Amino acid sequence: MTDLAERRGAETTVYQPAEDSGLLAEAAIAEATGRVLEVGTGSGWVAERIATADDSADVEVVASDVNPHACRQARERGLDVVRGSLLDPFRDGVFDTVAFNPPYLPTDPDNEWDDWMETALSGGRTGRELIEPFLDDVGRVLTPGGCVLLLVSSLTGYEAVIDRVEAAGFSHEVVREESYPFETLSILRLTQR
Amino acid sequence: MKESLLDIICCPLDKHDLDLAVEDREDGEILAGTLTCTDCGETYPIEDGIPNLLPPDMREDAPA
Numbered sequence: 001m002t003d004l005a006e007r008r009g010a011e012t013t014v015y016q017p018a019e020d021s022g023l024l025a026e027a028a029i030a031e032a033t034g035r036v037l038e039v040g041t042g043s044g045w046v047a048e049r050i051a052t053a054d055d056s057a058d059v060e061v062v063a064s065d066v067n068p069h070a071c072r073q074a075r076e077r078g079l080d081v082v083r084g085s086l087l088d089p090f091r092d093g094v095f096d097t098v099a100f101n102p103p104y105l106p107t108d109p110d111n112e113w114d115d116w117m118e119t120a121l122s123g124g125r126t127g128r129e130l131i132e133p134f135l136d137d138v139g140r141v142l143t144p145g146g147c148v149l150l151l152v153s154s155l156t157g158y159e160a161v162i163d164r165v166e167a168a169g170f171s172h173e174v175v176r177e178e179s180y181p182f183e184t185l186s187i188l189r190l191t192q193r
Numbered sequence: 194m195k196e197s198l199l200d201i202i203c204c205p206l207d208k209h210d211l212d213l214a215v216e217d218r219e220d221g222e223i224l225a226g227t228l229t230c231t232d233c234g235e236t237y238p239i240e241d242g243i244p245n246l247l248p249p250d251m252r253e254d255a256p257a
Contacts, residue, residue, distance in 0.1 A: 035201070062201065071243045080198060081243050088205035089246030
């Protein structure tokens with residue numbers, strides 16, 4: 001699984017759970033508290049795992065996506081779903097936890113598909129074109145003491161993401177890390193300094 | 194959507210509160226209706242229980 005063409009497979013509308021989803025779900029089940037937002041929920045699988053985890057009594061999960069097909073799949077799982085772009089439709093200071101498995105694959109702009117799978121996978125030329133505006137805005141929606149769980153792939157440029165995390169005023173710890181043949185996936189837990 | 198979602202959502206353009214108008218409600222969930230920004234007046238649809246809070250220029254169903 002090295003590039004968009006292989007990863008997107010036959011699915012053309014909604015990103016389905018893969019290794020990255022599993023890692024984020026595992027971290028979120030362990031770390032998420034209070035009111036939880038999953039941004040870019042796709043099929044809604046991760047959000048559902050958080051909402052139905054054994055000790056989920058104290059969590060309340062909201063899922064969002066820009067893709068209408070994803071929103072419908074997530075709602076079919078019984079989730080509260082909002083269609084929107086990143087954090088734009090959310091109020092200040094309302095989430096204790098924000099989880100995000102961003103579109104992160106670097107993509108040549110001349111080699112794009114212009115379909116919903118590309119929206120789910122492509123992080124633009126750098127791989128960071130969604131991560132950057134997300135990091136710039138996510139502090140606004142967090143409660144005091146709230147945290148962000150962000151999936152970062154080595155394909156996206158780990159150090160470049162960390163630089164941006166720090167510039168946005170967060171400190172980070174790695175709460176999960178898993179290596180695959182073509183990438184290493186990390187889940188960062190970000191808290192405001 | 195549940196009415197309690199109004200506590201966490203806002204107009205994506207200016208972050209002001211949204212006024213809810215319900216067209217169809219079932220088992221405490223709002224299935225259809227509109228959300229209108231109390232400041233700029235922009236209206237956002239609720240369809241099949243999902244509020245669409247994309248700004249108007251991103252609202253069409255095809256990706257950019």
